[in-house]
Amino acid sequence: MSSVGWPLEQAAYWLDGLVRLAYILDDPVLKQKAQARLDPVVAFPLHLRLPAWSAEPAIQINGRAITAGPDAQGYAKVQRVWKPGDVLCLELPMAARLIEGRELSHPEGKPTNPYACVYYGPLLMALPVPHADPNTPIAGAKWNYALDVDAARQDRPIQVLRSAMPEEWRWQLDAPLRLRVPARQFDWRPTPAQPLPKEPVEEGPPATITLVPYGCTKFRVSMFPVAAHTKPLGHYALDYDTATEPALQAQLQTIDTRLRNKYGMTTEETAVGVLDLKGLRLAMIHPDRIEYAASVAKVGILLAYFQFGCTTRRR
Numbered sequence: 059m060s061s062v063g064w065p066l067e068q069a070a071y072w073l074d075g076l077v078r079l080a081y082i083l084d085d086p087v088l089k090q091k092a093q094a095r096l097d098p099v100v101a102f103p104l105h106l107r108l109p110a111w112s113a114e115p116a117i118q119i120n121g122r123a124i125t126a127g128p129d130a131q132g133y134a135k136v137q138r139v140w141k142p143g144d145v146l147c148l149e150l151p152m153a154a155r156l157i158e159g160r161e162l163s164h165p166e167g168k169p170t171n172p173y174a175c176v177y178y179g180p181l182l183m184a185l186p187v188p189h190a191d192p193n194t195p196i197a198g199a200k201w202n203y204a205l206d207v208d209a210a211r212q213d214r215p216i217q218v219l220r221s222a223m224p225e226e227w228r229w230q231l232d233a234p235l236r237l238r239v240p241a242r243q244f245d246w247r248p249t250p251a252q253p254l255p256k257e258p259v260e261e262g263p264p265a266t267i268t269l270v271p272y273g274c275t276k277f278r279v280s281m282f283p284v285a286a287h288t289k290p291l292g293h294y295a296l297d298y299d300t301a302t303e304p305a306l307q308a309q310l311q312t313i314d315t316r317l318r319n320k321y322g323m324t325t326e327e328t329a330v331g332v333l334d335l336k337g338l339r340l341a342m343i344h345p346d347r348i349e350y351a352a353s354v355a356k357v358g359i360l361l362a363y364f365q366f367g368c369t370t371r372r373r
Contacts, residue, residue: 099139099140099141099142100139100140101137101138101139101140102137102140103135103136103137104135104136104137104146105133105134105135105136106126106133106134106135106136106148107132107133108127108128108132108133108134108150109132109150109180110132110312111152111155111177111179111180112150112151112152112179113151113153113308113309113311113312114151114308114311115134115148115149115150115151116147116148116149116151117134117136117146117147117148117149118146118147118149119136119138119144119145119146119147120144120145121145121147124136127315127316127318127319128312128315128316128319129316129319129320130316130320132316150179152178152179152180152181153178153179153304153305153308154176154177154178154216154218154237154305155176155177155178155305156174156175156176156205156207156210156211156216156305157174157175157176157177158172158173158174158207158284159172159173159174159175160172160173161173161254170256171252171253171254171255171256171283172254172255172257172258172283172284173254173281173282173283173284174205174207174282174283174284175280175281175282176205176216176237176239176269176282178218178235178237178271181235181271181272182271182272182280183237183269183270183271183272183280184269184270184271184272184275184278184279184280185201185203185267185268185269185278185279185280185282186231186269186270186274186275186277186278187199187201187275187276187277187278187279188231188277189276189277192276195277200243201279202243202244202245202246203241203242203243203244203246203265203267203279203282203283204241204242204244204246204255204258204259204262204282204283204284204285205239205240205241205282205283205284205285206240206241206242206264206285207284207285207287208285208287208338209240209264209285210239210240211303211305211339212338214240214266216237216238216239216240217237217238218235218236218237219235219236219237219238219268220234220235220236221234221236222234230274231270231274231275233270233271233274235270235271236268236269236270237268237269237270238266238267238268238269239266239267239268239269240264240265240266241264241265241266241267241282241285242259242261242262242263242264242265242285243262243263243265244259244261244262244283245261245262246259246283254281254283255283257286258283258284258285258286258287259283259284259285259286260285260286262285287338294338296333296340300340301340302340302341302342303334303339303340303341305339306332306334306339306340306341307341307342309341310330310332310341310342310343311343314328314330314343325344328343328344329343329344329345329347330342330343330344331343331345
């Protein structure tokens with residue numbers, strides 16, 4: 059590895075003494091771009107990592123978009139004859155994501171307490187707890203919130219706020235990237251043996267909390283309790299006007315792309331839909347195709363079962 063005296067955000071590499079590959083990172087709006095410049099005319103493949111957190115990565119060569127989806131390991135292969143002055147641009151858009159799960163008991167490994175985390179692209183976001191000094195949080199600081207996952211996915215979506223980067227880096231709670239997330243404040247009293255509530259939280263007034271990147275905090279909460287679902291399945295309507303949920307839609311498109319590339323299928327050969335019965339989230343790919351005529355009816359039968367069948371069994 060060698061340097062050619064470029065600014066810090068640029069670097070150069072020589073492959074087998076023949077090819078100089080340079081990259082430039084340009085991040086004005088928290089997007090990542092990479093550019094490649096080469097000296098000789100030579101053919102070789104570039105394997106570009108397409109992370110799962112980026113729903114719609116884009117690849118351009120000399121300003122023209124190319125199609126190169128990820129393989130089973132998440133890499134896109136770009137094979138061509140490279141010439142001096144060729145520029146490859148990889149763009150990885152970021153978006154807010156809600157991740158739900160359950161803690162695993164130790165040593166049994168059984169699912170226990172529900173939780174939710176918020177990411178922006180690859181960044182884990184956290185609720186900052188102000189501190190009086192590097193070792194002492196401010197007394198009375200509010201941190202006792204449960205994430206309102208339903209509201210975030212329906213009528214109160216996560217808001218992304220940006221501001222200018224500071225001239226000098228420091229531990230700062232007023233970070234240049236912030237997310238405003240719907241929550242519910244409640245009487246949370248964690249203990250070492252029971253840090254999270256056993257069940258979703260039903261009490262407490264609605265609130266909006268501001269999260270910052272985990273690395274900007276000294277004291278923080280990043281693994282939140284979950285507010286109970288407020289929209290019962292019995293009130294859910296699935297029809298032609300039902301909106302898809304952006305995060306789930308992005309995940310479904312990523313999975314569809316990877317499977318098509320893996321099995322050599324075209325976009326004309328797939329049609330898929332997902333309905334998350336836990337969060338009442340919908341995602342669809344090519345819903346206008348005739349195959350959905352039967353699928354919608356089957357989903358309706360399942361909805362009827364969960365709405366009426368499960369209720370009857372409980373009674």
